Amino acid sequence: MKFRIQIILATLFAVALTQRLVAVQPGRYDWAEEIRTLSRPDQLPRYRTGCIVEEISSYDPTGGNDDGFSGRYSYIRKENGKLVLADLKGPGVINRIHTPTPTCDTISFYFDGETTPRISLPFEDLFSGKVFPFVEPVCGNEIGGFFCYLPIPYEKSCKIVFSGEKILFHQIQYRNLPGYDVKSFDTNNIPADVLDEVRHTWKTPAIPANARVAGSRTTLEPGKEIILYRSTRPGRILGFEIDGGTSFEGLNKDVILSVRWDNDKTEAIYAPLQDFFGYAYGKPAMSSVLVGSKDGVNYCYIPCPYDQKAEIKLIYKQRKGVKQEPLRISSKIYHSDKKRDIAAEGKFYATWNREINPPKGRYYPFADLKGKGHYVGNVHQAQGLVPGMTLFFEGDDSIRVDGVMRIHGTGSEDFYNGGWYAVMDRWDRDMSLPVHGALDYSLPMARTGGYRLCLSDKMSFENDFYFGIEHGPEKNEYPVDYTSVAYYYCDRAPSQHREPTEELRTVYLPDKHTFYPQLMDFNLARGLKVSLDDYVRTEVTEQSGKIRINLSEIPEGRYRIYLTYLEKSTGADFRLWQRQNPITEWKSSRGSGAVREKCPLGEMYLTPQTASLTIEIRKNGGAGTFDFECLCLEKEGNQADITR
Structure with a gap:
């Protein structure tokens, strides 16, 4: 009897396994169908069983923040004086290449052990749209980042070699295709019409x-x-x-x-x-x-x-x-x-999360999933809880698939195909693109956000999936308020959801604000010349001049005013105005070179109509320069400080 039961169980297991294998039988890989996934949302629910998604990036494996700055971790080895960025074993396909720092040095792709590259072009032309088939909209740049979503398949192997002496940040996401019949990338077999389909679909929702x-x-x-x-x-x-x-x-x-x-x-x-x-x-x-x-x-x-x-x-x-x-x-x-x-x-699910000041030392979780499915993107609001530079956006993304870390990124804005926050015309404002973008960027409000949809680069899992992101450059120590929605498909519903309490349904408004020279919005009146570096450096060209700083991002209320400025031998006199109302008397900036850090200078009440501060500067004898760095506003009756 026991033997018969064993036979029956074995037979049932074999039938179930056979049905599963038939359902996921690998076949011939089709390049055109691969790229059509970028323009065919109806394909999003379909599983990709047995296709392991991984990424090679320049992240710092020591846990530090050298994710490309020095170039130390940006290649796997050197060959003949060149840098090997990746050496992938096939069959497989590269779905996404990202960098915020392309150069004119040559990047070459060697397939299947060949000694002559099938792709060889300046690194920057992988994204410029000048070289077919690396054209818009699947390749391009905006918000400080350069991206390539053109699928690059390989049958046996793909080696990527960079000719420059140093490469900085990069991410190369690829998908292993075991059992598939894959033909390696060939520009002669690329139907241009599929790129037109993507272009048409991405123009408007x-x-x-x-x-x-x-x-x-x-x-x-x-x-x-x-x-x-x-x-x-x-x-x-x-x-x-x-x-x-x-x-x-x-x-x-x-x-x-x-x-x-x-x-x-x-x-x-x-x-x-x-x-x-x-x-x-x-x-x-x-x-x-x-x-x-x-x-x-x-x-x-x-x-x-x-x-x-x-x-x-x-x-x-x-x-x-x-x-x-x-x-x-x-x-x-x-x-x-x-x-x-x-x-x-799979069925579509979305996991919402918000954590105000998450525990130190722990990643913020976008998703922690059980079952079989694939991850197709997320939206992320990132608010700092202390005034200052948005250093919390230095945090790396980390993705575990079926218990193994498969993807480790190089910085938060890099995951969203961006780069270089707080730099003009880079990650410096909201910008919405077809599959990624920046939701906001404000230094005075210490906040930003991003989103990314994963179409051809969706990330499959058989048993479990975890996606977290650091808050801060290292060790998850920066106090933040993160909100996210993760989009995914799965064979089962989540076991629970987080309840959006009244506190979690309320947008956080900071009461301390710092204005830095970079991205400072100001106007000049006659009589003043301005240059920017670490300081806003002003020089009076007549007897006096004015610089007006726009404060329109700041919520209405009464604020104390602080200014960091430099005392020096050529320091001029200055005073503050709000519109036509003086805030301070004249004050001298002449001195021996000391930095007056966060010097208190009075208070003002901001409304939408009066949201500006004017610094008037006049010559003091032969002294006519005034250099200031940060303008800080602190709301009266502010909340208790949240310290790091």
């Missing part, structure tokens, strides 16, 4: 074609909920749009988007609406190809297959002691009756 539309107009009352869509038959959501005008904007994120599939015990999506659609600090900020806001409409065109039933609703959380107005909501749900292929497709 695409409303799903051939879909049924379920529309509604209703009013959402505080403390109530409304159902936007409900189905009790198999199918899929192809996209949805929710229009509330400007009513979703503001510092209170009290409207919750709640979505549930089938008989899942927990919601597939349970997140403040603002955060799911990529708002930043109360305002719309993301307009990606799949999810975001445009012209007042919040949209999501990420396909969501389900097995039996679906429900989409909005919940309006009540806030204590605050009058909340009813919201007029209109929506469109695009859907079809196409059933989910259970063996080949």
Whole structure:
């Protein structure tokens, strides 16, 4: 009897294994189909079983912050005086190359042991659009970063060699394709029309074609909920749009988007609406190809297959002691009756998280998932809790797939295909691109944010997936307020979700603000010449002159004023004004070279109409220069300091 049971169990196991292998049978790799994943969101739910995603980057393996600055960790070995950046074993495909520091030195790709490279071009032309097929929109640059999403397949191997003496930051993400019949990259076999498809799709968010539309107009009352869509038959959501005008904007994120599939015990999506659609600090900020806001409409065109039933609703959380107005909501749900292929497709989920001052020494978690699926992107708001430079955005991303660290990045903005925060025309403002972008950037508010969608570069997992990011350059010590939504597909719902409490639904407003020379917004009056380096260096060309600093980013209130300036032998006199009202008397900056750090200079009340500070400078005998560094404002009655 025992023997017969063993035979039966073995037979059942063999049948189950055979069914699984048939469902994921590797086949011929198709380059055109690979690149079409960038323009075919309908392919997003499909599993990629057995395809291991990894990354080679210039990160500092010691745990320090030398993620490319010295170039020490930016190559794996030297050959004939050149730097080998990667030596990949096939079959596989490179899905993404990123750097904030391309050069004119040659980068070469050697395939399958060949001694002549099939790709050889200046590193910067991998992103310039000058060399086919490395053209827009799959290759390009913005917000300080250069990116290449052109798939580069290889059959047996791919070695990447850099001819320069030094290379700085880079990330090379690739996917192993065991068992697949892969033909190595060949420019003669690249159909140009597939690049045109991507270009067309990425121009504007695409409303799903051939879909049924379920529309509604209703009013959402505080403390109530409304159902936007409900189905009790198999199918899929192809996209949805929710229009509330400007009513979703503001510092209170009290409207919750709640979505549930089938008989899942927990919601597939349970997140403040603002955060799911990529708002930043109360305002719309993301307009990606799949999810975001445009012209007042919040949209999501990420396909969501389900097995039996679906429900989409909005919940309006009540806030204590605050009058909340009813919201007029209109929506469109695009859907079809196409059933989910259970063996080949996952269901869509989104995990929301916010941590105010997370524990030191621990990564901030975007996602900690169990099951089989793939990660397709995230949105991330990053707020510093101490005034100053946005050093918290030095933190590296780290991804474990099925218990093994597969990806380790080189800095937060690098994960979002950007680079060089606080540098003019780099990562210095909000910028929304088709699959990545910067949500915001403000030095005085000590905040930023980013998003990235993973299409061809989606990250598959068989059992578990963890994605965390550092807060601070090293050891996760910088006090921050991080908010995120992670988008992914999986064969099961999350075991729980985080409840957006009233505190977690409220946008944090700092009460200390630092204005640095870089990115300082100022105007000059006649009589003053200005240059910038570590200081704002001014020289009076007539008897006196003025420099006005714009403070419009700062919330209304009464502030104490502090200035860091340099005393020197040629130091002029200066005084502060708010519009036509003097704040201080004349003060001399003449001295022996001392730095007057954070010198208190009075106070002012800021309103949207009076949000500026003017420094008037006059000659003091033959002395006519005034050099200042940081302007600091501290709100009266500020909160308790959060120290590092």
